[in-house]
Amino acid sequence: MLNFVSRRVFFALVTLLVVSAVVFAIFSLLPFDPAALTCGQHCTDQIIAANRIKLGFDKPLYIQYFLFLGGIFLGRSYGTGSAAFTCPAPSFGYSYNENACVTDLLREALPVTVSLALGALIIWLIVGVSLGIIAARFKNKWPDRVGSVFVLLGTSLPTFVTGLALLIWVTIKWKLVPLSLIGYTPITENPYKFFQFFILPWITLAIAYAALYTRFTRAAVLETLGEDYIRTARAKGVKERTVLFKHTMRAVFAPIITLAGLDFAGLIGGAIITETIFNLPGLGRLTLRSTYEFDLPIVLSTTILAAAVVIIMNLVIDMLYAVLDPRVRI
Amino acid sequence: MAELLKISDLHVAFPTDDGLVRAVDGVSLTLNEGETVAIVGESGSGKTVSGLSVMGLHKKGAAQLSGSIVLKDGDRNIDIVTATDEEIRLLRGRAVAMIFQDPMSSLHPYYRVGNQLAEGYLVHNPGKKKEARQRAIEMLDLVGISEPAQRADEYPHQFSGGMRQRVMIAMALMNSPRILIADEPTTALDVTVQAQILILLASLQKEFNMGILLITHDLGVVAQVADRVSVMYGGRIVEQGSADDVFYKPKAPYTLGLLKSVPRISTHGSDRLKAIPGQPPSLINLPTGCAFAPRCEFASHAAGDICATNRPELLGTNPNHLSRCHVDEAVRDKLFVKELKEVRS
Numbered sequence: 001m002l003n004f005v006s007r008r009v010f011f012a013l014v015t016l017l018v019v020s021a022v023v024f025a026i027f028s029l030l031p032f033d034p035a036a037l038t039c040g041q042h043c044t045d046q047i048i049a050a051n052r053i054k055l056g057f058d059k060p061l062y063i064q065y066f067l068f069l070g071g072i073f074l075g076r077s078y079g080t081g082s083a084a085f086t087c088p089a090p091s092f093g094y095s096y097n098e099n100a101c102v103t104d105l106l107r108e109a110l111p112v113t114v115s116l117a118l119g120a121l122i123i124w125l126i127v128g129v130s131l132g133i134i135a136a137r138f139k140n141k142w143p144d145r146v147g148s149v150f151v152l153l154g155t156s157l158p159t160f161v162t163g164l165a166l167l168i169w170v171t172i173k174w175k176l177v178p179l180s181l182i183g184y185t186p187i188t189e190n191p192y193k194f195f196q197f198f199i200l201p202w203i204t205l206a207i208a209y210a211a212l213y214t215r216f217t218r219a220a221v222l223e224t225l226g227e228d229y230i231r232t233a234r235a236k237g238v239k240e241r242t243v244l245f246k247h248t249m250r251a252v253f254a255p256i257i258t259l260a261g262l263d264f265a266g267l268i269g270g271a272i273i274t275e276t277i278f279n280l281p282g283l284g285r286l287t288l289r290s291t292y293e294f295d296l297p298i299v300l301s302t303t304i305l306a307a308a309v310v311i312i313m314n315l316v317i318d319m320l321y322a323v324l325d326p327r328v329r330i
Numbered sequence: 331m332a333e334l335l336k337i338s339d340l341h342v343a344f345p346t347d348d349g350l351v352r353a354v355d356g357v358s359l360t361l362n363e364g365e366t367v368a369i370v371g372e373s374g375s376g377k378t379v380s381g382l383s384v385m386g387l388h389k390k391g392a393a394q395l396s397g398s399i400v401l402k403d404g405d406r407n408i409d410i411v412t413a414t415d416e417e418i419r420l421l422r423g424r425a426v427a428m429i430f431q432d433p434m435s436s437l438h439p440y441y442r443v444g445n446q447l448a449e450g451y452l453v454h455n456p457g458k459k460k461e462a463r464q465r466a467i468e469m470l471d472l473v474g475i476s477e478p479a480q481r482a483d484e485y486p487h488q489f490s491g492g493m494r495q496r497v498m499i500a501m502a503l504m505n506s507p508r509i510l511i512a513d514e515p516t517t518a519l520d521v522t523v524q525a526q527i528l529i530l531l532a533s534l535q536k537e538f539n540m541g542i543l544l545i546t547h548d549l550g551v552v553a554q555v556a557d558r559v560s561v562m563y564g565g566r567i568v569e570q571g572s573a574d575d576v577f578y579k580p581k582a583p584y585t586l587g588l589l590k591s592v593p594r595i596s597t598h599g600s601d602r603l604k605a606i607p608g609q610p611p612s613l614i615n616l617p618t619g620c621a622f623a624p625r626c627e628f629a630s631h632a633a634g635d636i637c638a639t640n641r642p643e644l645l646g647t648n649p650n651h652l653s654r655c656h657v658d659e660a661v662r663d664k665l666f667v668k669e670l671k672e673v674r675s
Contacts, residue, residue, distance in 0.1 A: 228435040235385055236450040237423035250440050326485040327439060
């Protein structure tokens with residue numbers, strides 16, 4: 001187990017190094033001058049030259065990359081004298097558009113995205129798995145048909161349609177949820193406002209994913225119900241309810257966990273459309289905006305973060321599997 | 331000998347998009363305590379479907395059953411065909427138990443073996459967890475698994491195929507059922523392990539005074555353990571009698587074909603395997619006459635083309651040895667004895 005984890009952590013670090021180098025190279029090779037982006041309309045060549053030195057863009061590319069890596073562990077200082085400032089470790093660089101340390105920007109955006117993804121995950125797991133079980137249990141009967149209509153709608157409606165529809169009807173026409181311009185409130189501060197803020201984005205994301213999970217669960221349950229060991233359980237005289245909820249769901253559980261872990265990791269990388277529609281100050285919106293503005297330090301950091309989450313979730317799922325499935329030993 | 335099970339004129343049909351599949355078509359047989367009755371036939375002959383019918387394990391709505399399957403449960407007689415789902419569920423694992431062909435896939439991979447055994451006991455004795463565990467260990471010991479207390483805490487993948495089939499047998503016997511249905515219990519096992527399992531079943535049968543309904547295509551197994559045999563073809567029983575009678579004086583041409591097709595280590599060189607020519611009939615479109623007629627080499631001995639037009643009845647001069655054939659029984663006896671001699675010389 002320890003051997004497995006340490007080996008995986010090592011490869012995770014190598015992967016992250018490669019990802020960061022590739023993103024760094026792509027953005028550095030783009031034909032524009034990052035120093036020129038640092039000042040606004042009243043720009044002079046002197047300011048650009050000074051900023052170039054201050055932010056380290058005058059150095060060779062590989063030195064810039066090592067400075068970036070070094071900053072993650074040691075923090076990083078920019079400029080000299082009274083104008084000097086520091087982004088403490090872990091520093092992911094300095095955003096010249098936002099005039100802020102990237103780490104601080106991430107620290108603000110990450111809780112929003114995690115709240116969005118986690119809430120949606122809980123909703124879609126409950127709805128998707130339940131509907132999947134019901135559809136399988138009543139295969140080819142009316143609940144199954146209602147389920148397939150939901151699956152069809154959920155998978156074919158893009159989030160920008162469901163999201164906007166929810167906004168227009170639920171918020172503007174029916175006024176069930178106030179149009180939230182107050183911004184993000186942490187759950188620890190005001191749970192009610194937190195839920196009000198997130199309920200529509202959650203539902204928007206959950207609809208799309210719940211449809212997929214309904215289909216997946218239905219198929220997995222039906223496949224498992226055909227297994228020999230389910231027939232054995234019935235032959236023992238086990239109640240049909242126990243056959244479904246204990247024997248069958250125990251086997252269906254593991255693949256659902258895998259899927260949920262990967263989907264969750266994907267969302268942390270940024271639910272760009274949903275965050276944009278509902279104006280959520282999360283990672284997705286941050287990434288999108290900094291891509292438009294060629295804000296390399298932010299794009300680099302969010303990309304590395306997204307990759308790290310995917311890698312970590314994979315590791316967690318593999319370890320969970322060893323717990324869930326007695327045949328798997330790591 | 332008390333009668334444990336009486337199947338009368340059982341029909342099982344499955345509606346499909348292509349038509350009605352008549353998997354079992356008028357099967358009657360009885361099983362007494364302490365007795366082993368074998369159902370023999372090739373794939374698709376209806377033998378497994380018959381076994382599952384006794385367990386009431388067909389999907390609701392998917393199978394159409396008629397006739398009767400009367401099971402003895404203590405002093406009561408219950409007809410599986412007309413009983414409610416809940417009545418049947420309470421019989422399963424307690425009055426009648428079943429072991430299946432593939433022990434590799436018949437145990438739940440995620441649960442400990444001991445818990446899977448105990449569950450079978452708990453279903454019929456709710457709340458008695460300690461007893462269930464005790465009973466599980468006892469049964470594992472009884473079927474020849476060493477260190478049963480430790481093994482009970484292991485998972486199925488930690489057992490070999492033969493050991494898993496022993497576990498399946500232990501599981502089936504958790505509630506000391508009077509009837510055991512063994513569906514190809516040795517087919518998936520090595521030959522050496524097959525013999526061990528058969529010996530184990532025979533000794534347990536004595537201990538529990540069980541009636542065993544053995545479903546198999548393996549004539550070697552039948553010869554070793556069966557008291558009586560029913561040979562099935564195309565969903566019907568084509569020959570029924572004591573094991574000795576069926577083996578040494580077969581009366582149905584299909585039985586003869588089966589016996590002839592058993593591979594032997596021949597003393598005179600490289601005889602080709604004597605397979606029955608042709609294919610088993612489609613259960614959707616059974617021939618109007620004898621189902622075996624298109625493959626039968628003796629059809630010419632019957633009057634006219636009666637084999638192609640009329641279905642033969644299950645008859646015999648000896649009421650304990652019946653067969654379905656239009657050819658005169660005396661004629662068959664003569665022909666078959668000669669054929670068997672040739673093969674078995």
